Amino acid sequence: xxxxxxxxxxxxxxxxxxxxxxxxxxxxxxxxxxxxxxxxxxxxxxxxxxxxxxxxxxxxxxxxxxxxxxxxxxxxxxxxxxxxxxxxxxxxxxxxxxxxxxxxxxxxxxxxxxxxxxxxxxxxxxxxxxxxxxxxxxxxxxxxxxxxxxxxxxxxxxxxxxxxxxxxxxxxxxxxxxxxxxxxxxxxxxxxxxxxxxxxxxxxxxxxxxxxxxxxxxxxxxxxxxxxxxxxxxxxxxxxxxxxxxxxxxxxxxxxxxxxxxxxxxxxxxxxxxxxxxxxxxxxxxxxxxxxxxxxxxxxxxxxxxxxxxxxxxxxxxxxxxxxxxxxxxxxxxxxxxxxxxxxxxxxxxxxxxxxxxxxxxxxxxxxxxxxxxxxxxxxxxxxxxxxxxxxxxxxxxxxxxxxxxxxxxxxxxxxxxxxxxxxxxxxxxxxxxxxxxxxxxxxxxxxxxxxxxxxxxxxxxxxxxxxxxxxxxxxxxxxxxxxxxxxxxxx
Amino acid sequence: xxxxxxxxxxxxxxxxxxxxxxxxxxxxxxxxxxxxxxxxxxxxxxxxxxxxxxxxxxxxxxxxxxxxxxxxxxxxxxxxxxxxxxxxxxxxxxxxxxxxxxxxxxxxxxxxxxxxxxxxxxxxxxxxxxxxxxxxxxxxxxxxxxxxxxxxxxxxxxxxxxxxxxxxxxxxxxxxxxxxxxxxxxxxxxxxxxxxxxxxxxxxxxxxxxxxxxxxxxxxxxxxxxxxxxxxxxxxxxxxxxxxxxxxxxxxxxxxxxxxxxxxxxxxxxxxxxxxxxxxxxxxxxxxxxxxxxxxxxxxxxxxxxxxxxxxxxxxxxxxxxxxxxxxxxxxxxxxxxxxxxxxxxxxxxxxxxxxxxxxxxxxxxxxxxxxxxxxxxxxxxxxxxxxxxxxxxxxxxxxxxxxxxxxxxxxxxxxxxxxxxxxxxxxxxxxxxxxxxxxxxxxxxxxxxxxxxxxxxxxxxxxxxxx
Numbered sequence: 001x002x003x004x005x006x007x008x009x010x011x012x013x014x015x016x017x018x019x020x021x022x023x024x025x026x027x028x029x030x031x032x033x034x035x036x037x038x039x040x041x042x043x044x045x046x047x048x049x050x051x052x053x054x055x056x057x058x059x060x061x062x063x064x065x066x067x068x069x070x071x072x073x074x075x076x077x078x079x080x081x082x083x084x085x086x087x088x089x090x091x092x093x094x095x096x097x098x099x100x101x102x103x104x105x106x107x108x109x110x111x112x113x114x115x116x117x118x119x120x121x122x123x124x125x126x127x128x129x130x131x132x133x134x135x136x137x138x139x140x141x142x143x144x145x146x147x148x149x150x151x152x153x154x155x156x157x158x159x160x161x162x163x164x165x166x167x168x169x170x171x172x173x174x175x176x177x178x179x180x181x182x183x184x185x186x187x188x189x190x191x192x193x194x195x196x197x198x199x200x201x202x203x204x205x206x207x208x209x210x211x212x213x214x215x216x217x218x219x220x221x222x223x224x225x226x227x228x229x230x231x232x233x234x235x236x237x238x239x240x241x242x243x244x245x246x247x248x249x250x251x252x253x254x255x256x257x258x259x260x261x262x263x264x265x266x267x268x269x270x271x272x273x274x275x276x277x278x279x280x281x282x283x284x285x286x287x288x289x290x291x292x293x294x295x296x297x298x299x300x301x302x303x304x305x306x307x308x309x310x311x312x313x314x315x316x317x318x319x320x321x322x323x324x325x326x327x328x329x330x331x332x333x334x335x336x337x338x339x340x341x342x343x344x345x346x347x348x349x350x351x352x353x354x355x356x357x358x359x360x361x362x363x364x365x366x367x368x369x370x371x372x373x374x375x376x377x378x379x380x381x382x383x384x385x386x387x388x389x390x391x392x393x394x395x396x397x398x399x400x401x402x403x404x405x406x407x408x409x410x411x412x413x414x415x416x417x418x419x420x421x422x423x424x425x426x427x428x429x430x431x432x433x434x435x436x437x438x439x440x441x442x443x444x445x446x447x448x449x450x451x452x453x454x455x456x457x458x459x460x461x462x463x464x465x466x467x468x469x470x471x472x473x474x475x476x477x478x479x480x481x482x483x484x485x486x487x488x489x490x491x492x
Numbered sequence: 493x494x495x496x497x498x499x500x501x502x503x504x505x506x507x508x509x510x511x512x513x514x515x516x517x518x519x520x521x522x523x524x525x526x527x528x529x530x531x532x533x534x535x536x537x538x539x540x541x542x543x544x545x546x547x548x549x550x551x552x553x554x555x556x557x558x559x560x561x562x563x564x565x566x567x568x569x570x571x572x573x574x575x576x577x578x579x580x581x582x583x584x585x586x587x588x589x590x591x592x593x594x595x596x597x598x599x600x601x602x603x604x605x606x607x608x609x610x611x612x613x614x615x616x617x618x619x620x621x622x623x624x625x626x627x628x629x630x631x632x633x634x635x636x637x638x639x640x641x642x643x644x645x646x647x648x649x650x651x652x653x654x655x656x657x658x659x660x661x662x663x664x665x666x667x668x669x670x671x672x673x674x675x676x677x678x679x680x681x682x683x684x685x686x687x688x689x690x691x692x693x694x695x696x697x698x699x700x701x702x703x704x705x706x707x708x709x710x711x712x713x714x715x716x717x718x719x720x721x722x723x724x725x726x727x728x729x730x731x732x733x734x735x736x737x738x739x740x741x742x743x744x745x746x747x748x749x750x751x752x753x754x755x756x757x758x759x760x761x762x763x764x765x766x767x768x769x770x771x772x773x774x775x776x777x778x779x780x781x782x783x784x785x786x787x788x789x790x791x792x793x794x795x796x797x798x799x800x801x802x803x804x805x806x807x808x809x810x811x812x813x814x815x816x817x818x819x820x821x822x823x824x825x826x827x828x829x830x831x832x833x834x835x836x837x838x839x840x841x842x843x844x845x846x847x848x849x850x851x852x853x854x855x856x857x858x859x860x861x862x863x864x865x866x867x868x869x870x871x872x873x874x875x876x877x878x879x880x881x882x883x884x885x886x887x888x889x890x891x892x893x894x895x896x897x898x899x900x901x902x903x904x905x906x907x908x909x910x911x912x913x914x915x916x917x918x919x920x921x922x923x924x925x926x927x928x929x930x931x932x933x934x935x936x937x938x939x940x941x942x943x944x945x946x947x948x949x950x951x952x953x954x955x956x957x958x959x960x
Binding site: 111178 | 813852867872873874878879882883885886889890894897898901902904905908909912916919920953954957
């Protein structure tokens, strides 16, 4: 069909940001309205994409291709398949909801929404790009707006967190650049196209694949984040304003996981097998270490940040298993984690807006004072710790199920992580909701309709995917089967 | 060749000379800096219009020493462009003394003339003369603030270092003559390829010649003069010195390696690699601790020269292409950055980075412009600087210089820190109240041009790459 759907999805936020650039900075409601409209249009377009998406086709859909830099064979190449369609929907949904959540920003709104929409374009482009240079450009485009968004509107240590985030991610990315160039020069004819490189991947020797895999790994490891490159995450998440934390945890982390699915595994297959055990081990470390550190936190937001680290470990486990079940679990975990942790950060924000503290020990007894908030907090905490019936359970279970035949000991260790996760979430719930009410909060208002509006769609998704997982899995099944074939994994 | 052909080929330089003399004599009568500046700009534009097209490429050198080829034409366009932007920037630079502005423009025009001669010459003697002329002019320009101690100090250091480097270079060139019997680069290449000359001796002599060039471009370990000269010189002059002699120096380097001592090119890549890594690392690491923005930009220029050297070390056609593209983009970015520094120093009369705090509030447009140029220098997509670095790394990896590319990548990250530091001060800190003076339109025009080109070269690079 004639409509360049993917380009529209990618560049509608950019168009919105350019419109905002020309609006006078005093007209805050107009700026907010334009931003919301842009993100809503993008969301609508992505829903259209999901509806028109063919679940059985394994090749790229809605492809758009145009020559960009001829002399080095770089193309403007966009496409979507089962691996990216869920992440696109996640990005546009969180982008819209966080935009609504951004109405609480009190200063420099024009710059905020300009950068916010620029960030959305970068994130969407990363998931849609099928040319390595285009992928890299969009990957890096995310850095600058994020730096400003954390650095200007963040918490007390915002500058430190912003610079740390920027330099860390840049450091990982430059190694990815070298790996991209290596792939380009090794291929004949020289190409940056991901589908072409995937098709010819059988020709790459293992000795070449290993350093290239490590190059890509460094970039993705910082983003996911994988221990020990995770130290930027607590600072960035805690200092960022609430809607930006939602996007950071909900989308940016997925860019790292997506990289494994799109580039590392299909193109560098033998290296993927070679590194399967280390990946599984690192996944377990993420899960257990992240859970233990989360348990020790007294800052609510930091606890959720470390829980992110922990949950991303399941993605690594699923990847390492190289089985269809495990990979399905990993990909679904990316989608689920985005929704659940996004909601959790929204909830943290609700509490922080009212109490201006995130100290877990300062709360207590809010279960009776703010019942609706309490209900939502319990709901999403249970989803996060993997209660069956909610979406978190499905993806974590699939990851573990896929990994168990391959790495028994590692899987058993990770299951301990599940118990720890339950531990810290229940401790958090007890500290905030149960016990005597701290008299300081006797006037705390319950969640209002606006905030409810940002949480209910996420809750519905959690419930639907939890009860009927096929609703999400059907989009990715064909692509995962294809990936397993490519990577010569186990069809289980 | 016929006199008319010769005239046609030498026309740009002649036009520049005529306009230079016109400005020098005109400043006796015309006191307005704007008219003099406009006159200078007309001269540059006229020279650019007179550039012989590629269809007029003569088969051999004219005047026995100058070549008219595509390579030279590219650099001539770049040098004229650089001068044009510097003139625009100077027109907006308030601190330049009205009384000697005529001499200033005269020096700029003759400097441009020297650059045009240097990039077109195929003969070592001509190269030396042109580069020396350029150096002398730069020494004068650096000392232009006659009553400022920093300016004199920087210029003196520049001069002493430069004199030493020129001496070494001249000694090397004289030895070349002794060894080869000729100073013509193509003849030297022929003799080397036929094996008529002792390669080891030629290599040793080449070191001496390169020492002079390394000084010109600011490679380590000949970089000592850069920060002091940039800090002391008037900012418009610092802009000129940071891009003009570097562009000319790289043109000469490429000519020497590609068409002169080409037999020595491949074995020499190791040395170029070492100098490149040294230059990048030194420039970036020392820049981290700078508090003066001109000094910081000076060290950043040293580091950028190191990145361009990566392309030179690649010793391939992709390498040469990447060097040309990077030189052009580097000129854009650096001129833009210095232009913004001038805009800010017009208002706050300070060059300390901390005084840039809160610029987003006082002067949002300048803050945005400076951010774009700094991010481009750092190599962030989708700006031109990223593509330049990309091409240079691509050339390195293509030539199997993986560790060099990795060193360049690590250096990019180190560099990002000090570029981000300035951006951080501008956007994340609160401003000290102070006046914001009206922006000179000439300067705004210069910045608009450089900004547009930086964005264009980043998003639509094929427009530029097709000419290389």
